[in-house]
Amino acid sequence: MKEQTPDLNLCAMCDKGLDGQNETNCQRCGCFFHYYWTDSPDYRSCGALASHDDALAIVFLCIDCIAHSRS
Numbered sequence: 001m002k003e004q005t006p007d008l009n010l011c012a013m014c015d016k017g018l019d020g021q022n023e024t025n026c027q028r029c030g031c032f033f034h035y036y037w038t039d040s041p042d043y044r045s046c047g048a049l050a051s052h053d054d055a056l057a058i059v060f061l062c063i064d065c066i067a068h069s070r071s
């Protein structure tokens, strides 16, 4: 078992720790991933806003789900 702070999650996309602020969770698979609220070339988000197949709404999706929805 990995040692982990209970209130901090790991990003499901890049396996790096999330800081509790620059993160959100995927509306499709539920995983947590990096999402940087401020645009900066230094940070790369591990997901993005995308349209959801079923909900017909704009939701957060991880890069995996985005890739799968664009087949």
Ligand SMILES: [Zn+2]
Pocket: 011, 012, 013, 014, 015, 016, 033, 034, 045, 046
């Ligand atoms: Zn990440």
Ligand SMILES: [Zn+2]
Pocket: 026, 027, 028, 029, 030, 031, 061, 062, 063, 064, 065
């Ligand atoms: Zn996902």
